[in-house]
Amino acid sequence: MAKSDTAAVPVKGSKLMVIGGASLVGSATVDEMLARGAAEVTIFDNLSFGGRPNIAHLEGNPKVKMVQGDILKLHQLLRAAENMDGVVHLAAFMTLNFDRDPWGGIDVNIRGVQNVLEACRANKVRKLVFASSNAVYGYGPGVKGDLVENTPFHAAGAPPAAILYGSSKIMGEQLCRDAHRKWGQDYVILRYSTVYGERQHYRAANALYIVETHDAIKRGERPKVIGDGSETKHFVYVGDLACANCMALEAATTDVAVNTSGPAPITTLELVNLVAELSGRPELKAELVEPDPTKVRLTSGGAFEIVHRAAKDAIGWEPQVSMREGLSRLLAWRDASLKQAAE
Ligand SMILES: NC(=O)c1ccc[n+]([C@@H]2O[C@H](COP(=O)([O-])OP(=O)(O)OC[C@H]3O[C@@H](n4cnc5c(N)ncnc54)[C@H](O)[C@@H]3O)[C@@H](O)[C@H]2O)c1
Structure with missing residues (x-):
């Protein structure tokens, strides 16, 4: 890990861009x-x-500017990055979208990252924070135990779309390193674990356990768990990641990749039963079902934990929000959104 005095971009008073910011x-x-x-x-x-x-809640805020643009169109990025002090790059295809459209995923997750780096270089953007993923450790039977920053990638026995996604993030990370070597681009890579929180979507395979469980409970049905429910998942609350992105900009650290995961892992069975409990229907216990071979399923070889100790050293970050608290916030947001939609 390298540290330099010039790599710190204080959020306060800076002009910043979030690429994929409507996420x-x-x-x-x-x-x-x-x-x-x-x-x-x-x-x-x-x-x-x-x-x-x-981003509807940000409309009319004089400090927020919306640029509808595509990272595959370099001229749009070059223009948007003018006068920026720091950039956070989030735009990406995840596993489920890779499954539907591999070309789109390859373009956005690889060429798109290089375009972002070129736009940073041309505009002398002082620091880039790149959203990577624990998918860089792979999936399938080889994934178990403590996942630390130098844990190797496991592909055997995993669905192709998940490996395409994970390897595209490895490519994105290497492009950042290459830019640092070639023109001294300061960057921090954050390897997010599965994200959950307010404005949760259906695009992340692991977080589907939360939203689909909540949907089933709303219909008065028992939620479904694939397999025996002993599989590990390691989530992180979205507000904790928002802090991590800011802290990565503000830290003097550069040229580093760290895990940003939540306080502790959980099994799918524990998760689904917790969602039922927090939704006020603890009697709707999970029903164990066989995997559907037509759907992408992310498996591991046993219990694992995504260790986030290095993030504390590099950028001073550690997760603050417990799964119970974060889920309560997510479910409250979903209940309010569903109620509003029904009115
Ligand atoms: N959600 C998770 O569980 C998770 C876990 C690990 C890592 N990540 C990474 O975190 C980042 C953000 O995840 P999220 O769940 O908030 O994403 P998301 O799917 O909500 O948003 C991605 C955003 O990128 C935009 N986008 C896609 N292609 C684009 C293009 N060509 N040009 C401009 N914008 C484009 C989309 O419109 C969208 O707003 C991604 O890089 C993802 O790989 C997410």
């Missing part, structure tokens, strides 16, 4: 930047997955 993580990150006193925040997004509802 789950992006909308929370923009909120956090504004709370920390950013001078101006540009949301750059083509609105292909995330949408205006995610």
Whole structure:
């Protein structure tokens, strides 16, 4: 890990851009930047997955600028990155979208990252925070135990779309390192674990356990768990990640990749039963079902934990929000959104 005095970009008073800012993580990150006193925040997004509802609460805020643009169109990025002090890059295809459209995933997750780096270089953007994923450790039977930053990638026995996603994030990370070596681009890579929180979507395979469970409970049905429910998942609350993105900009650290995971892992059975309990229907216990071979399923080889100790050393970050608290916030947001939609 390298440290330099020049790599710190204080959020307060800076002009910042969040690429893919109309996303789950992006909308929370923009909120956090504004709370920390950013001078101006540009949301750059083509609105292909995330949408205006995610950023509707920011409309009319004089410090927020929306640029509807595509990271595959370099000229749009070059223009949007003018005068930026720091950039957080979030736009990406995840596993389920890779499954539907591999070309789209390859373009956005690889060429798109290089375009972002080129735009940073051309505009002398001081620091880039790149959203990577614990998918860089892979999936399938090889994934177990403590996952630390030098844990190798496991592909055997995992669904192709998950491996395409994980390997595309490895490529994105290497492009950041390459830019640091070639022109001294300062960057921090954050390897998010599965994100959950307000403005939760249906695009992340692991977080489907939360939203589909809540949907089933709303219908008065028992939620479904694939297999025996002993599989580990490790989530992180979206507000904690918004802080991590800001802290990565503000830290003097550069040229580093760290895990940003929640306080502790959980099994799918524990998770689904917790959602039922917090939804006020603890009697709707999970029903164990066989996997559907037509759907992508993310498995591991046993219990694992995504260790986030290095994030504390590198950027001073550690998760603050417990799964119970974060889920309560997510469910309250979903209940309010569903009620509003019904009115
Ligand atoms: N959600 C998770 O569980 C999770 C876990 C680990 C890592 N990550 C990573 O975190 C980041 C954010 O995740 P999220 O769940 O908030 O994402 P999301 O799917 O909500 O948003 C991605 C955003 O990128 C935008 N986008 C896609 N292609 C684009 C393009 N060509 N040009 C401009 N914008 C484009 C979409 O419109 C969307 O707003 C991603 O990089 C993802 O890989 C997410």
